[in-house]
Amino acid sequence: MATATIPVEREHYLNTDYGIRSWLLATDHKRIALLYLVTITLFFFLGGFFALLIRLELLTPAGDLVLADTYNKLFTMHGQVMIFFFLIPSIPAVLGNFLVPMMVGARDLAFPRINLLSWYLLVAAGMLMLHCIFTGGVDSGWTFYTPFSTAFSNTKVIEAGLAIFIAGFSSILTGLNFVVTIHRMRAPGLTWSRLPLFIWAHYATSIIQLLGTPVLAITLLLVVFERAFHLGIFDPTRGGDPLLFQHLFWFYSHPAVYIMILPAMGVVAEIIPCFSRKRIFGYSAVAMSSIAIAVFGFLVWAHHMFVAGISLYSAMIFSILSYLVAVPSAIKVFNWTATMYKGSIHFDTPMLYAMGFIGLFTVGGLTGLFLAALGIDVHVTDTYFVIAHFHYIMVGGAVMGYLGGLHFWWPKISGRLYPEWLGKFAALTVFLGFNLTFFPQFILGYLGMPRRYWQYPPEFQVLNVLSTAGSTILAVGYVLPMIYFLWSMRYGKIADANPWGAAGLEWKTSSPPPTENFEEVPEVTWEAYNYDEIPSPEEVPVGR
Amino acid sequence: MFDNFPLWPVPASSGAGNVDALFIFLVLLAGFMSLAIFTMIVMFALKYRYRPGHKAEQIEGSVPLEVTWSAVPLAIFMVIFVWGAILYFRERTPPREADAVYVVAKQWMWKLEHEQGQKEINELHVPVGRDIKLVMTSQDVIHSFYVPAFRIKQDVLPGRYTTVWFHPTRPGVYHLFCAEYCGTAHSGMIGQVVVLEPAQYQAWLAGGITSGSLAASGQSLFQQLGCPTCHRSDVQGRGPNLVGVFGKPVELEDGRTVTADENYIRESILSPNAKIVSGFKPIMPTFQGLVSEDQLTALVAYIKSLSQPSSGAAGPATPAPRI
Numbered sequence: 038m039a040t041a042t043i044p045v046e047r048e049h050y051l052n053t054d055y056g057i058r059s060w061l062l063a064t065d066h067k068r069i070a071l072l073y074l075v076t077i078t079l080f081f082f083l084g085g086f087f088a089l090l091i092r093l094e095l096l097t098p099a100g101d102l103v104l105a106d107t108y109n110k111l112f113t114m115h116g117q118v119m120i121f122f123f124l125i126p127s128i129p130a131v132l133g134n135f136l137v138p139m140m141v142g143a144r145d146l147a148f149p150r151i152n153l154l155s156w157y158l159l160v161a162a163g164m165l166m167l168h169c170i171f172t173g174g175v176d177s178g179w180t181f182y183t184p185f186s187t188a189f190s191n192t193k194v195i196e197a198g199l200a201i202f203i204a205g206f207s208s209i210l211t212g213l214n215f216v217v218t219i220h221r222m223r224a225p226g227l228t229w230s231r232l233p234l235f236i237w238a239h240y241a242t243s244i245i246q247l248l249g250t251p252v253l254a255i256t257l258l259l260v261v262f263e264r265a266f267h268l269g270i271f272d273p274t275r276g277g278d279p280l281l282f283q284h285l286f287w288f289y290s291h292p293a294v295y296i297m298i299l300p301a302m303g304v305v306a307e308i309i310p311c312f313s314r315k316r317i318f319g320y321s322a323v324a325m326s327s328i329a330i331a332v333f334g335f336l337v338w339a340h341h342m343f344v345a346g347i348s349l350y351s352a353m354i355f356s357i358l359s360y361l362v363a364v365p366s367a368i369k370v371f372n373w374t375a376t377m378y379k380g381s382i383h384f385d386t387p388m389l390y391a392m393g394f395i396g397l398f399t400v401g402g403l404t405g406l407f408l409a410a411l412g413i414d415v416h417v418t419d420t421y422f423v424i425a426h427f428h429y430i431m432v433g434g435a436v437m438g439y440l441g442g443l444h445f446w447w448p449k450i451s452g453r454l455y456p457e458w459l460g461k462f463a464a465l466t467v468f469l470g471f472n473l474t475f476f477p478q479f480i481l482g483y484l485g486m487p488r489r490y491w492q493y494p495p496e497f498q499v500l501n502v503l504s505t506a507g508s509t510i511l512a513v514g515y516v517l518p519m520i521y522f523l524w525s526m527r528y529g530k531i532a533d534a535n536p537w538g539a540a541g542l543e544w545k546t547s548s549p550p551p552t553e554n555f556e557e558v559p560e561v562t563w564e565a566y567n568y569d570e571i572p573s574p575e576e577v578p579v580g581r
Numbered sequence: 582m583f584d585n586f587p588l589w590p591v592p593a594s595s596g597a598g599n600v601d602a603l604f605i606f607l608v609l610l611a612g613f614m615s616l617a618i619f620t621m622i623v624m625f626a627l628k629y630r631y632r633p634g635h636k637a638e639q640i641e642g643s644v645p646l647e648v649t650w651s652a653v654p655l656a657i658f659m660v661i662f663v664w665g666a667i668l669y670f671r672e673r674t675p676p677r678e679a680d681a682v683y684v685v686a687k688q689w690m691w692k693l694e695h696e697q698g699q700k701e702i703n704e705l706h707v708p709v710g711r712d713i714k715l716v717m718t719s720q721d722v723i724h725s726f727y728v729p730a731f732r733i734k735q736d737v738l739p740g741r742y743t744t745v746w747f748h749p750t751r752p753g754v755y756h757l758f759c760a761e762y763c764g765t766a767h768s769g770m771i772g773q774v775v776v777l778e779p780a781q782y783q784a785w786l787a788g789g790i791t792s793g794s795l796a797a798s799g800q801s802l803f804q805q806l807g808c809p810t811c812h813r814s815d816v817q818g819r820g821p822n823l824v825g826v827f828g829k830p831v832e833l834e835d836g837r838t839v840t841a842d843e844n845y846i847r848e849s850i851l852s853p854n855a856k857i858v859s860g861f862k863p864i865m866p867t868f869q870g871l872v873s874e875d876q877l878t879a880l881v882a883y884i885k886s887l888s889q890p891s892s893g894a895a896g897p898a899t900p901a902p903r904i
Contacts, residue, residue: 105765178762184739185722189688189764273740279723280738313629319642344725345736346743349673353666360658364651371650372642374618377625379638384630392622399618403611410607410661412668416600416732419725419760483604484590485729487760490768494756499586569639575631 049452049549064149065552070135071450072156073126076163078519080122083170087115089512092474092505100492108491109176110192116179117197118170121204122163124435125293128300129246130159130211132442133239135450137215139543139550140233142224142559147217155210162204169196178489180290183271183282187263195264198257205250205257208296212246215239224542226561233541233565234317237324238303241331245292245299249335253289256282283345287338295334298398298430299327301438302369305391308445309373311539312388313380314573316566319372326365333362343414352411359409366402370395381573385537386460390441393468397433401426404479422482428475440467440518447522448536452549453529459521467514473507538574540566593755593776594731595748596672601732603664610657672733675746677828679712681885683795683878686717686724686737689766691757692875696882697786698794703772705757707749708782714746716843716881720874725761728774736761742843742881749776799883802876811865814887820865821858827888832859846881 046052050067053059063069091111094102103111134152138145146152169175175197177186186194219240223232259270260282269275271282310317317323339347339355373395382388404426407413417423444464448454477500486497493501535544546555563570592598629637682705685692693701707713717726719739726745727734730753735745759770777785803809811820821831826841834857839845848855850872853865872880 100768105768109762109765109767176764182723182762185762185764189722273738279740314631314637316639316641318640319647322642322647343669344734345723346738346741349670352669356666356669357659357662360655360662363658364655367654368647368651370618371646374621374625375640375646377622377629379640380625380629381631381635381637382626382629384626392626395622396615396619399615400611403614406611406658406661407604407607410603410665410668412600412665412672413604413607414665415669415672415734416604416729418734419727480588484587485727485756485758487727487758487768489762492768494771496587568637573631575633 047547048551049547050552051452051549053552062153064145064153066134066138066146066149066152067450067550067552069152069156070131073130073134073159076156076160077123077126077131080118080163081515084115084118084123085512085515087111087118089508091115092508094491095493095501096505098493098495098498098501105491106176109178109489110174112489113176113178113197114170114174117175117201118166119431120179120293120297121201122159122166124297124431125204125208126159126211127297127435127439128304128442129215129239129242129296130156130207132304132439132446133215133242133300134211136446136543137218137236137239138222139546139554140236140541141219141222142227142542142555142561143218143222144553144555146214147222148214151210152214155207155214158203158207158210162200162202162207165196165200165203169193169200180286181257181260181282182286183260183263183277183279184273187260188272188274195261198261202254202257202261205254208246209250212243212250215243216247219243224559224561227542230321231561231563231565232324233303234306234320234323234327235300235303237327238299238306241327242296242299245296245331245334249289249292249296252285253293256285256289259285280342280346283342284339287341288335291338291341292331292334294427294430295330297435298438299330301394301435301442302327304438304442304445305373305394306369307539307541308387308391308441309376310566310568311445311537312383312385312391313377314383314538314568315376315380316564316568317372318375318378319368320565322368323372326368329365330362333358333365337362340409340414341418343411344418356409356411360406363402363405363409366398370399370402383573383575384461386455386457386464387441387445387537389461389464389468390437390444393464394434394437394441397429397437397468397471401429401433404429416485417482419488420482421478421486421488424488425475425478425482428478433471433475437467437471440464443518443522445537445539446543447525448532449543449548449550451522451526451529452532453525454532454536455518455521455525455529459517463514463517463521466510466517470507470510470512470514474504474511475507477501477503477507536574538571540568540571590729590732591751591753591755592730592732593749593751593753594728594733595750596668597730597732597750599668599671603661603668606664607661610661672745675714675744676712679714679746681714681716681882682707683882684715684717684726684737685720685874685878686726686759686770687720688722688764689759689770691726691759691770691772694795694875694878695786696795698798699786703757705772705774706782706785707774707776708779709749709752709776710779712746712748714744716742716744716878718742718847718874718878722763723761724759724763724770727758727760728755729758730755730774734760742847744843749774752776752778752781795879795882796886797883799879799881799886802872802879803883806868806872819861821861823884824887827885829888831856833857834859834861843881843885846884847877850877850880 176192177190177194263270269277271277337359340359481500532548534547683694717737719737724737731747755774757772811818812823814824830838831841851869854863857863
């Protein structure tokens with residue numbers, strides 16, 4: 038299906054081969070990135086569909102749209118699909134896969150076949166998850182709290198647990214590939230201090246994936262064993278300890294938050310300098326704060342358990358450590374903001390997402406301070422306050438970062454430009470819809486509405502209606518980019534190698550890049566974000 | 582306040598106002614910080630927007646600034662930490678002489694029993710102005726006892742007791758929610774806490790049908806199960822004398838010292854060999870599976886009552902009808 042209008046098409050990674058085998062057996066990191074893109078987009082819309090059903094159920098105080106058991110499955114599967122099959126793979130597996138080798142000036146990741154294997158693992162896990170969903174579903178909550186999950190739920194806990202267990206290996210292998218690639222395959226001259234911050238963020242993420250995910254795998258396996266073979270690990274009637282499960286689960290699942298948000302921080306650290314035409318403010322502070330987050334992130338897990346029955350003093354230790362991890366996040370926000378100072382700022386779609394990210398992440402981070410305060414947490418934990426807080430981080434942060442990155446690198450990925458005005462419109466829609474959906478939930482939470490409630494007292498209705506209204510706007514904002522990205526692949530304007538005038542090795546090769554990424558091995562003689570040496574696109578007009 | 586659109590939960594306990602105070606401080610702080618960041622973004626966006634011929638000024642960064650915006654937030658965070666920890670310490674430390682109510686949670690209801698023997702389901706009557714301590718356990722999965730008006734929440738676990746306490750200050754009817762997801766009817770596992778004026782509370786107590794105080798039913802159970810053969814109160818038997826034990830440190834055979842609280846008594850009934858009192862032999866049989874959660878709380882209440890000088894002096898709220 039070569040386009041007839043272009044006489045001689047330059048060869049690139051998309052047109053070298055069109056056969057189905059060339060995709061399913063691809064070892065090119067760029068093609069695998071696209072396989073991931075298709076896979077996680079399907080899961081994103083599946084998880085989003087569950088979310089819409091949840092919001093519709095909560096439109097009225099009575100439980101009248103779906104049955105209680107159905108509702109419990111909906112929020113469980115919304116969480117599992119969104120976290121394990123969308124957010125965790127999102128930026129690393131799609132943008133990271135596509136960009137990490139290009140940004141370090143390599144031909145591919147260190148282990149191309151393992152990269153393909155990790156996609157197949159995610160697909161296998163996804164198939165198992167879909168089978169679980171379509172043959173009855175699971176209602177344990179995404180957190181699998183015991184003894185409910187091991188001894189009381191009569192849904193498909195084992196299947197969901199195994200699906201996530203397998204997905205974990207996909208995540209571990211991707212992390213391993215990144216760590217080795219970043220250590221061993223940097224182009225000549227590309228020292229650690231010249232690496233893009235996107236790479237630093239992915240390096241920190243990969244370390245968490247490597248060290249944290251095995252703990253989740255073991256924990257889920259123990260849940261499966263206790264459920265299947267009635268071992269007494271977590272169930273107190275068989276001599277187990279339900280709190281042990283929570284410790285093990287959160288030991289992974291709190292750092293997992295940073296698996297989701299750090300890559301988005303990396304994206305923002307690329308976009309803001311580009312559209313401010315400036316070197317990032319405080320390069321090493323931003324780079325080191327990623328590592329600090331990865332390290333401190335492992336030391337705060339029990340802040341999910343302040344009312345779970347842990348001792349007074351361990352709660353105090355975990356509270357103070359939680360405040361320490363907030364410092365590197367604050368450093369990042371201040372440095373991004375300072376980067377805009379005395380810049381020459383362009384408001385293209387990626388920049389709108391990045392600015393939205395700073396705003397929403399700031400709100401998400403500041404409300405984290407509420408939850409780390411022991412006395413406040415007792416009142417608001419397990420309420421909608423927590424729901425609002427982590428959606429500001431995961432959706433306002435991670436998803437905004439993902440969408441911003443997708444818009445930023447879309448010309449590189451597809452070789453085409455999307456319609457800019459539609460991009461801006463969608464970005465604003467997402468921002469407004471998001472705030473209308475989740476801000477009322479902070480108030481609901483302080484009022485005391487518990488999470489995971491199928492029906493609720495009538496005084497909470499007005500805020501719930503606002504939230505549901507917002508979610509429909511948000512849905513429009515998410516569907517739009519999918520439509521115009523698909524449209525642009527055929528009808529979008531042709532993008533040149535560097536349509537934004539961005540720094541970074543990935544922009545020094547053609548769009549879309551050739552399979553081997555670079556015609557010759559690049560040699561880096563410049564610092565990262567050398568925007569004083571790169572003309573902005575307005576100065577070198579391209580067909581836009 | 583709008584009936585159908587409240588923006589603030591009613592504060593109805595002595596601790597609620599303190600939690601609200603920290604919350605308001607945090608709202609102001611967060612509001613100020615977000616406003617500062619948003620203002621800077623908007624100002625920079627307007628002032629430094631792209632103009633033809635105008636170039637960005639390259640700035641490397643600033644170590645003094647990095648230090649400032651790490652150290653100042655950290656200092657503020659430490660203030661919040663200490664403030665929050667003080668509140669938590671109070672929330673987690675029940676006053677010694679608090680009136681106990683025993684709570685057994687199950688899918689999907691709350692069963693509550695007062696020391697005087699009144700039993701309630703999904704409803705808790707308490708007098709205004711007294712310290713109330715709940716001793717809670719679950720028959721099945723994890724639940725969580727949550728009263729937003731009191732700003733308290735505590736998970737209720739199977740296989741152990743957890744406690745929470747409050748001091749109601751305002752008569753009224755308040756929501757009781759289960760806050761830890763527990764299965765199908767999680768959102769139906771709700772009830773109410775009715776805070777009454779002391780006189781009304783006395784009337785309520787008198788009107789209730791009881792089969793004697795909780796400690797009394799514990800005492801008869803204690804007899805039925807044959808406990809007094811070893812745990813004698815007159816001379817030293819094969820088991821420790823239980824009079825005056827509750828709330829006191831107990832020296833164990835392995836040299837450790839533990840406090841005889843509700844969880845210790847519970848464990849000693851269900852797994853007697855876990856902690857052997859110094860000077861005794863591990864000869865007590867387990868009662869795991871022989872006593873229900875309700876019976877366990879009765880036994881605990883009885884053993885607790887052995888440490889109170891005389892139940893008549895327990896305070897104005899307990900001139901309960903005793904049999």
